[in-house]
Amino acid sequence: MQFYSMTFMPWPHLPEDYGGSAWVVCPNDNYDPVLGTDTYRGYLDLLVQADELGFDGIALNEHHQTPYCGMPSPNLIAAIVARTTQRARILVLGNALPLYNPPLRVAEEYAMIDVISGGRLEAGMVVGDMPGYYSYGINPTEARARFNEALELIRQAWTRPGPFEFSGEYYRYQHVNPWPRPVQTPHPPIWVPGLGSPDTMKLCAENDFHYVTLPFFHRDFVEKNYASFRRTWLDAGRAPDPSRLGLLFPIYVAETDAEARAQFEQHYWYFTRRLLPGIQVNTPGYTAEAALLRMMTQMDSFMTSVTDWEDVIAGGYVLAGSPETVTERLCERIETSGAGNFLGVFQLGSMPYGLAARNHELFATDVMPKVRKEFPNGPVWAEATTASGGVR
């Protein structure tokens, strides 16, 4: 099992009386740059702490023009931790390729991070959140095609001796020859997050990429995605491989279940009630017609629709409780998903530094070792134990 501490670096100081969209149009006078300095430093310290506590990696994301996430440029943060951490892998679940022009910039910056960190980069390649297309003016109907082409360009830039010419439908360069090149060969591991699109799963299965699904829906929805992924992976002729699957959700550990709820609940509600509104947009052409119809009919399972704490816990939107409770439930989720990587969000919403740091500590000392012991070789995929899935 590999354990990552993931951060969104949210803005924790939205005024009480602001009830509008947190995405794209949230007036930016709600941002206080002076408070921002301390906020960034606290989040950066948490990442160093995760490294020191023995997490296998830290994970970052990317969003634009929103208090939901303080990393419009995750690569800046990755560059800092490349130098301030020693051992942890650096997983950037960002670099929304269609939003970078030229996408060669991604090949360059990722290579810099990989070199500076001594080969610790895990390179996320992302289509980008839907609101980003309203922020950047990039045409969402071209999102998939641009993503595929940019990804191909970046892989070539990392693996093909330069200089060479690249001529695509969206991106054309006479001279592709990035300097520096990444340390890891043939290139840093690639991660692609998805919300259930079969195309994304196929892309990962065919190319040996890592897949992670986002936790905004009920665990039934999330687990269906994992089941589809495992099927897709095996159908591509590959052996079961939990190391290629990531399980991602917010997690909070305290001394007891009651304490966990008392300390964590308000920060969870800040996340769903203040930071999520506005994210649900049906951007034309971003998602296939059938998938969009399906998603629009499943919105009652979306995080913001769940208003009762018991339902939050039962629906698996977060894990919160004593070390014993969290260990047991996490093991069960790992077992069910078949994921060999856990990406925990240890600071959520308005949670202050002190609580997040304590959460880190308790997890690292009282949960992580037990879960490692439970899965010395990662979880076993359900399909691998059935007759038809006897790939091993």
Next chain:
Amino acid sequence: MRTENVDGHRIRVHEQGSGQPLVYLHSGSGEVGPMPIFAGLADAGFRVLAPELPGFGESDKAPRWRRIEDVVLHLRRTFDVLELDSAVLVGSSFGGWLAAELAVWFPERVRALVLVDAIGLRVDEAPISDVFGGPGSDVEELLYRANPHGRDMAALMAPVYGDDPPADLPLRYQIRGMEVLAKVGWNPYMHNPLLAERLTLISAPTLVLWGADDHLVPPAHGERYAAGIPGARLELIPDCGHLPAIEQPETTASLVTAFVAEQRATAGIAVS
């Protein structure tokens, strides 16, 4: 409706009436089928041809389209497939933009031009409302802007969906249509920055019709079209929002008919 094949794209075409050919280019709502506007025009002596653009309704997608010119070339090929040398061209909203572009690029195919609440231009002081539903957008406000008189658009659009349609058909058509609009109208938003200066290339007699109460694409856009197209005239339709052909089909059909008759009398448009 029949199906035609235009350069590998199967599209549906609604045809009604006989007489002078009139091509109707639908709005983003995708109004093709037995709509009252077509009956009104057919009764007035037009042979109405209403093609359904690729990506709308049941027509094939055109995945490689990137900009408005791609649609214009498709339309020119549609004229060829329909064996139309030229026609009276009426376009509503998105269809109005296409009609104006077609009249710029292929003036010989357009006998007379009627733009109805057409998008396609940028008017700084009266921008077109955002229909792509970005974060924080207000659906109620948007519906009001398009349809301030609160007409029952679902009922008015019913002929498009046929008898006993599946419940999600209107939503499915809407999702498909929005994707086409976004393909060519995401950025620059719903306009072609070069169109305004090209309007002088339009040689067809032109009528610009506008719902007087269209707050989605305000009448200032109609004024801009009428000022830019040589000899064009703007006429406002009272008590009407963004989609006169759907909201007030009889009035719209009779205004089109009267305009073509007037041109026939004064400018000698041939009845073919």
